[in-house]
Amino acid sequence: MQFNVAQLLQEPIGSTRRYDLIEEISQLDPELEALGPLVGQIQMLRTNSGVLVTGELSTALRVTCNRCLAPIAQEVRFQLEENFHTLTEVHTGRAIDPQEFEGTLAELEDDALLIDSHHILDLSEVIRQDLWLASPMAPGCNWDGEGQCPNLTRYLTELENLERASGQPADDEPPVDPRWAALLQLQTDDPEDD
Numbered sequence: 001m002q003f004n005v006a007q008l009l010q011e012p013i014g015s016t017r018r019y020d021l022i023e024e025i026s027q028l029d030p031e032l033e034a035l036g037p038l039v040g041q042i043q044m045l046r047t048n049s050g051v052l053v054t055g056e057l058s059t060a061l062r063v064t065c066n067r068c069l070a071p072i073a074q075e076v077r078f079q080l081e082e083n084f085h086t087l088t089e090v091h092t093g094r095a096i097d098p099q100e101f102e103g104t105l106a107e108l109e110d111d112a113l114l115i116d117s118h119h120i121l122d123l124s125e126v127i128r129q130d131l132w133l134a135s136p137m138a139p140g141c142n143w144d145g146e147g148q149c150p151n152l153t154r155y156l157t158e159l160e161n162l163e164r165a166s167g168q169p170a171d172d173e174p175p176v177d178p179r180w181a182a183l184l185q186l187q188t189d190d191p192e193d194d
């Protein structure tokens with residue numbers, strides 16, 4: 001997801017580029033499991049202090065249902081809008097004064113938004129962050145997000161049937177694990193009595 005913007009930076013303010021993206025993102029983040037490439041279209045606009053990148057991107061991530069832990073495919077879609085900036089002017093090499101920068105101080109201080117000295121604009125980090133932000137906090141197997149998780153309902157029914165088959169009521173208190181029994185015994189012993 002690296003773009004050489006040397007040419008664009010030499011063009012007048014307002015110049016644009018448009019790219020269709022089909023990006024392999026399996027190596028982007030070890031915690032993000034992509035089921036397909038990241039696809040979409042981005043536009044780059046030459047600004048006074050760099051390049052404004054906008055676009056709409058989407059992919060599918062493998063996530064687990066918040067309720068039954070079953071793996072599910074989750075479509076993730078997000079709008080990209082980031083102000084990348086350069087530290088030097090590409091044609092003169094003149095250092096750009098921070099006051100010339102269009103954007104917030106947070107953007108100026110964000111290394112992910114810096115076009116490097118080889119005029120490479122790298123979208124990887126902002127896209128990685130956007131994927132996390134666009135991912136649902138509590139994904140569920142029910143795609144409409146309403147009602148009970150169908151898998152969880154099925155598992156609970158199966159569990160109840162198993163317990164019924166083994167002759168134990170489903171709401172019976174589980175027996176104490178023998179490994180804990182010794183500890184529980186220690187806890188109930190009062191040391192003052194010794």
Ligand SMILES: [Zn+2]
Binds near residue numbers: 066068149151
């Ligand atoms: Zn589920």
